[in-house]
Amino acid sequence: xxxxxxxxxxxxxxxxxxxxxxxxxxxxxxxxxxxxxxxxxxxxxxxxxxxxxxxxxxxxxxxxxxxxxxxxxxxxxxxxxxxxxxxxxxxxxxxxxxxxxxxxxxxxxxxxxxxxxxxxxxxxxxxxxxxxxxxxxxxxxxxxxxxxxxxxxxxxxxxxxxxxxxxxxxxxxxxxxxxxxxxxxxxxxxxxxxxxxxxxxxxxxxxxxxxxxxxxxxxxxxxxxxxxxxxxxxxxxxxxxxxxxxxxxxxxxxxxxxxxxxxxxxxxxxxxxxxxxxxxxxxxxxxxxxxxxxxxxxxxxxxxxxxxxxxxxxxxxxxxxxxxxxxxxxxxxxxxxxxxxxxxxxxxxxxxxxxxxxxxxxxxxxxxxxxxxxxxxxxxxxxxxxxxxxxxxxxxxxxxxxxxxxxxxxxxxxxxxxxxxxxxxxxxxxxxxxxxxxxxxx
Amino acid sequence: xxxxxxxxxxxxxxxxxxxxxxxxxxxxxxxxxxxxxxxxxxxxxxxxxxxxxxxxxxxxxxxxxxxxxxxxxxxxxxxxxxxxxxxxxxxxxxxxxxxxxxxxxxxxxxxxxxxxxxxxxxxxxxxxxxxxxxxxxxxxxxxxxxxxxxxxxxxxxxxxxxxxxxxxxxxxxxxxxxxxxxxxxxxxxxxxxxxxxxxxxxxxxxxxxxxxxxxxxxxxxxxxxxxxxxxxxxxxxxxxxxxxxxxxxxxxxxxxxxxxxxxxxxxxxxxxxxxxxxxxxxxxxxxxxxxxxxxxxxxxxxxxxxxxxxxxxxxxxxxxxxxxxxxxxxxxxxxxxx
Numbered sequence: 081x082x083x084x085x086x087x088x089x090x091x092x093x094x095x096x097x098x099x100x101x102x103x104x105x106x107x108x109x110x111x112x113x114x115x116x117x118x119x120x121x122x123x124x125x126x127x128x129x130x131x132x133x134x135x136x137x138x139x140x141x142x143x144x145x146x147x148x149x150x151x152x153x154x155x156x157x158x159x160x161x162x163x164x165x166x167x168x169x170x171x172x173x174x175x176x177x178x179x180x181x182x183x184x185x186x187x188x189x190x191x192x193x194x195x196x197x198x199x200x201x202x203x204x205x206x207x208x209x210x211x212x213x214x215x216x217x218x219x220x221x222x223x224x225x226x227x228x229x230x231x232x233x234x235x236x237x238x239x240x241x242x243x244x245x246x247x248x249x250x251x252x253x254x255x256x257x258x259x260x261x262x263x264x265x266x267x268x269x270x271x272x273x274x275x276x277x278x279x280x281x282x283x284x285x286x287x288x289x290x291x292x293x294x295x296x297x298x299x300x301x302x303x304x305x306x307x308x309x310x311x312x313x314x315x316x317x318x319x320x321x322x323x324x325x326x327x328x329x330x331x332x333x334x335x336x337x338x339x340x341x342x343x344x345x346x347x348x349x350x351x352x353x354x355x356x357x358x359x360x361x362x363x364x365x366x367x368x369x370x371x372x373x374x375x376x377x378x379x380x381x382x383x384x385x386x387x388x389x390x391x392x393x394x395x396x397x398x399x400x401x402x403x404x405x406x407x408x409x410x411x412x413x414x415x416x417x418x419x420x421x422x423x424x425x426x427x428x429x430x431x432x433x434x435x436x437x438x439x440x441x442x443x444x445x446x447x448x449x450x451x452x453x454x455x456x457x458x459x460x461x462x463x464x465x466x467x468x469x470x471x472x473x474x475x476x477x478x479x480x481x482x483x484x485x486x487x488x489x490x491x492x493x494x495x496x497x498x499x500x501x502x503x504x505x506x507x508x509x510x511x512x513x514x515x516x517x518x519x520x521x522x
Numbered sequence: 523x524x525x526x527x528x529x530x531x532x533x534x535x536x537x538x539x540x541x542x543x544x545x546x547x548x549x550x551x552x553x554x555x556x557x558x559x560x561x562x563x564x565x566x567x568x569x570x571x572x573x574x575x576x577x578x579x580x581x582x583x584x585x586x587x588x589x590x591x592x593x594x595x596x597x598x599x600x601x602x603x604x605x606x607x608x609x610x611x612x613x614x615x616x617x618x619x620x621x622x623x624x625x626x627x628x629x630x631x632x633x634x635x636x637x638x639x640x641x642x643x644x645x646x647x648x649x650x651x652x653x654x655x656x657x658x659x660x661x662x663x664x665x666x667x668x669x670x671x672x673x674x675x676x677x678x679x680x681x682x683x684x685x686x687x688x689x690x691x692x693x694x695x696x697x698x699x700x701x702x703x704x705x706x707x708x709x710x711x712x713x714x715x716x717x718x719x720x721x722x723x724x725x726x727x728x729x730x731x732x733x734x735x736x737x738x739x740x741x742x743x744x745x746x747x748x749x750x751x752x753x754x755x756x757x758x759x760x761x762x763x764x765x766x767x768x769x770x771x772x773x774x775x776x777x778x779x780x781x782x783x784x785x786x787x788x789x790x791x792x793x794x795x796x797x798x799x800x801x802x803x804x805x806x807x808x809x810x811x812x813x814x815x816x817x818x819x820x821x822x823x824x825x826x827x828x829x830x831x832x833x834x835x836x837x838x839x840x841x842x843x844x845x846x847x848x849x850x851x852x853x854x855x856x857x858x859x860x
Contacts, residue, residue, distance in 0.1 A: 087848050092535055249535065321848065331849040406528045417529040439535070440528040446541055446598075447640035452796040453539070456742070461847040463796060466840075483847055491533030498539040499640075505531050 082287055082312035085322040086331075088459040089314040090492045092249050092413065094288055098372045098379035099252045103260055105383045106396055108180050112155050112387030114140065115167050116174045118426040119216040120223050121147030126176060132159045137186035137363050140176055143211070149224045149427075150214040152363035154385035157181040168390075168409040168416055168423045175424075178387070190360040195263050199271055199358070206275040206358055213357035214364045214427075218349035219243060219254075219318065220410060222428035225350055229275045231339050238342040240272055240281040241327050242351055244296075245311065245318035247286060248411025251431040253368040254348040256381045258285070258292040261352050262299050268355035269306055276344055282307045283348075284327045286317060315413060316490035320345045322459050334486050349430070369393060369425055373434030375401030384425055391421040393432055405440025408433040413491045446499040454493035454503055460486045464493035464503040471510025476517060479510045485518070487511060541639075544791070545599030547740045551731035552606055552786065558714050558724035559614070564672030566614030567720045571606065573618050577625030578605030585634045592638075600639050604628055607647035610721025610782060611826065612654070615666045615678040620658055624650040644833045645793045648826045655826070665717035683717040684777045688769055689822040697766050702773075711776040722782040732785035741789045744798050748805025749784035749812075750775060756813040768817060780812065783825035793833040800836075800843035807832045 117123035122144035134140060134153045141151040160177040167173045185191060201209060211226035231237055246254040258265060269281050283300075285293050287310050300306045309327050316322055321332045323345060330341040338345055346354070349367060356362040365386055372379040377398030384393060390409070394400050400407075400421075408415040409423070412433055425432075454464035462483055470479035484507060493503040559567040582601035586594040596602075608628050612621065628650025636642040655662045664680045671678035682690075684705040691701040706716050714724025722728075735741045753774050760768035774780065779787075788794060788808055795804050808828045815824025 087846065090537070092537070325848075333849040334847065336849075404527070406530075406534065408532075408534055410532075412535040413533045415532055415534065417527070417531075417534065419527055419529045421527075433534075435534060442530060443536065443540075446595075447638065449541055449544070449600075449640045449791045450794075450796060451544065451791040452794075452801075455796050455845055456798075458845075459848065461845045461850070463845065465796065482844075486848065489532075495533045495535065496537050496539060498541050498544055500536065500540075502531075504533065508531065 082310055083326050084312040084314045085317060085325040085459060087461045088457045088492060089316070090457050090495055091313065092315055092495065094313075095249045095374075096252050096255070096288070097250070098370050098381055099255055101252070101256070101380050103256050103368055103381045103383050106385070106388065106393065108155060108183060108385065109388045109392050110180055111160065112178050112180065112385060113165060113389065113424040114151060114154065114176045114178065114387040115424065115426055116141050116151060116176070118151065118222060118386070118428065119149045120221065121145060121149070123174065124148060124151045126162065128159050128162065128176060130159055130161050133157075134159065134178065135184050135186045137189045137365060147224055147227055149216050150212060150363070152214055152365050153178060154365040154387050155180045156184040166420065166423070168418060168426070168429070170416070170419070189362050195267070196359040197267050199267070199274055201358060203275050203277055206271055209358050210275070210354055213353075213362070215350060215353045215357055216364070216427050217347055218353060218367060218427060218430070219347035220414065220428050220430055222426075225346065225354065228344055228346065229272070231276075231344075235339045236342065237276045237278055237339060237344045238280065239328060240269070240276055240278050241323060241343055241345045242269055242281060242283040242348060243318055243320075243323055243345055244283050244285040244289075244292065244348045245323060246289070247315045247318040248413055248415075248431075250372050250433050251370050251411045252372070253370045253381055253430050255289050255292055257348050257352055257368055258289070259295055262295050264355045265348060265352055266296070266299050266303065266306065267359065268351035271354055271358050272346055272351060273305065279305045280307075281305060282309050282327050284309045284311050284317075284323055286311050286313045288313045316459055316488065316492065319459065319488050319490060321488065334483060364427055367425075367427065367429065369429055370431035371397035372431065373401070373436075374439070375403060375436045376434050377401070386426060387424045389422050389424055390418060390432055393425065394421065394434065401434065401436065403436045404434055405437035406435040408435065413495065414489065442502075443500040445501055448499055448501055451498060453496045453498065457492040457496045459490060459492060460488060462487060464507060465501075467510060468501065468503045468506040471506040471513070474513070476510065476514050480514045480517070484510050484514055541598045541600070544740050545603050547735065547738050548603050548786070549599060549606060551734045551740075552610070552721070554727035554730045555610065555721045555724060555782070556606070558727040559610070559720040562668035562672075562714055562723060563614035563666055563720055566666060566671065566675045566678055569618070569675055570612055570614050570616055570621060570720055571609040573621045574609035574612070574625055575602050575605035577622045578602065578608065578629050581626055581629040582634065585630060586638070590634070590638070595639070598639065601629060604633065604646045607721075607786060608650050611647060611651040611719050611779065613662065613665050614720045615664065615671070615674075615676055615680065616661060617676060620654060620661055624654045627653040640792055642792055643836070644830055645787055645790045648787060648830050652826050652830060667717060668715055668723065681717050683822065684711065684773070685816065685822040688773075689816075692767065698769060699766065702769075708772055708776060716777070719779060722779040725776055725781045728781040728785050735785070735789070742798070742801070744801035745789045745794060745805045746784045748802045749788055749808045750780070752806040752809025753780055753812055756810055760813070760817060774813065774816065778816075778823040779825040783808070783812075783829055787825070788829050788832075793836060795836050795839045795843065797840070797843050797845040799845065800839040803843055804832050804836065804839055807835065
């Protein structure tokens with residue numbers, strides 16, 4: 081029996097049509113739009129002005145606090161303007177727009193392909209470097225990585241878990257990184273282990289990626305303390321709490337962080353970025369993005385610079401199909417539908433998914449038949465049907481005591497509901513309202 | 523880019539499950555039992571089943587269209603399921619007029635007066651059945667003899683059910699071992715060769731049906747197992763305490779409506795609890811009340827009442843029997859001990 085998490089879970093169709101496509105370097109765009117808030121926490125602050133000349137990899141905005149991250153220029157060129165535009169989240173955010181001129185990298189960055197295995201930095205230096213290089217969680221949550229590497233006083237980490245689950249249907253960027261950047265990835269794992277001062281790391285990979293499991297198992301044969309853990313395919317295994325439960329059988333208590341049970345989780349993409357930052361002095365300015373969808377003529381995995389417009393990635397994958405109904409930033413379960421294809425990709429963009437018209441619309445909502453399937457599939461052990469009623473009727477005290485804030489918004493409830501009820505929509509609304517009350521209490 | 527894009531919150535994909543898929547799944551699961559009822563009760567079962575389904579669907583349509591002024595949703599199959607289960611819970615010689623009254627109560631009072639599918643507290647088919655049982659006790663407890671009455675309807679030869687044989691025999695002073703000689707063997711009971719409601723008799727077909735429901739993941743094991751388990755346990759306790767006065771667990775499981783009730787009536791989505799823990803409690807309650815009514819009550823059979831009584835407790839069960847939350851049991855890690 082393969083390991084998996086203990087409560088709930090669903091099995092959406094895989095549809096990983098781009099799994100066999102090697103990572104391709106996307107040509108540079110003519111202009112990039114770099115948001116200052118690409119991470120959870122305070123937005124970065126910039127001192128640039130219109131017309132400033134910048135090099136690739138140069139810091140263009142400084143971290144706005146401890147929970148924040150530096151932003152580096154993904155291209156070389158001239159600042160066209162500082163502006164506010166609507167980004168993938170649908171909100172207006174401050175951005176730096178840069179006109180691309182050539183591709184002149186900052187001299188401090190080692191652009192060679194040679195693998196550098198020797199880790200010369202100390203634990204503290206690694207954490208500092210990860211912070212300076214603007215590394216954030218690349219699985220989608222975009223939590224600044226250096227914060228996760230600095231456990232609060234009194235808490236100690238005893239195991240590092242690397243998230244190679246990629247449980248979202250369609251997405252394959254982590255899969256390709258594991259296959260093509262395996263050596264770098266393993267060094268990245270060792271760097272993170274050194275930073276956290278742990279002697280055990282587990283890479284969790286779902287069983288639908290046997291090639292990645294095989295490849296990394298071979299690479300780690302002679303490595304001390306790095307294990308590869310194949311996992312049963314089940315969504316949302318890539319959720320941090322679910323992955324910890326699946327891999328080491330510890331459940332993070334409600335409202336607590338993974339460090340509470342002695343674990344720190346980093347995504348495969350983040351681990352690669354950590355390798356490049358620490359060993360090659362390369363900031364987080366590009367990432368692997370899957371561009372896929374049932375109608376996309378050339379599903380691909382691109383290595384794209386941050387700030388590249390989504391439209392250019394879709395163009396490179398064969399263009400927008402005629403019957404396009406929806407374009408999603410991220411996967412089909414948790415991604416955000418885009419209204420505008422000129423939004424840039426950011427540090428957290430793992431994929432672009434194009435869905436045809438027939439898959440773009442929700443089916444009409446019917447009465448709840450109390451089948452209990454939402455309760456069965458909830459990986460957090462919540463009662464989505466009840467939370468929806470409580471959110472709808474603004475019974476916020478009851479919603480809070482029914483643990484609405486534990487919801488990880490994985491969407492398993494809405495996915496499974498036979499009456500097509502918008503369970504997660506209302507739970508999000510309720511979370512927002514309950515969250516406001518909780519914040520005002522303190 | 524002049525194409526309009528659909529924007530909606532995640533998730534953007536759906537399992538494809540639907541209300542009709544679940545309802546028609548239940549109907550498919552009931553087909554073996556329907557065939558058995560036709561085999562044993564012939565033309566009577568056919569008339570009762572067709573009338574009950576047609577009447578339920580018609581009442582739902584009329585009420586939705588003319589009273590609720592809504593778009594009728596009879597195609598979701600829920601009214602047909604109610605009709606089929608209502609027919610399964612009636613003797614096969616019931617006059618058409620009574621069947622129509624039963625259907626009107628089931629759909630009108632049991633379901634639509636609460637607001638329709640999803641809002642009813644009680645199992646609609648059982649509301650209809652119990653209404654008839656209390657209002658027309660003679661017609662509702664005259665049981666056609668299986669096989670022999672195949673080609674008869676209202677004039678069917680009737681006999682007693684095993685439960686009423688035992689109940690009446692015990693109250694007139696007979697010993698259980700004498701009475702057990704009068705009822706069919708356990709194998710015959712399981713195959714359905716006994717008096718009873720049209721669809722409840724053939725245990726083997728009901729087991730086939732419930733296996734299908736479990737395989738399709740339409741229901742989970744919790745309610746059927748807890749109902750049957752508690753009937754068996756409580757019957758066994760009584761049987762061990764006094765074997766001459768109380769029948770054993772196998773007799774209680776194979777007679778009357780326990781299997782139909784545990785598999786198809788108690789598992790009704792709308793009127794059963796949402797959490798697994800709640801389902802187990804609900805099932806145990808049904809089993810206990812069933813045995814209590816059978817042994818100490820004035821009716822020989824108590825499954826319908828037991829389910830309806832536990833239906834009333836479902837809101838309370840849902841309120842207090844919460845599912846196991848993730849991370850509820852805080853495990854102290856080795857790290858903290860160090």
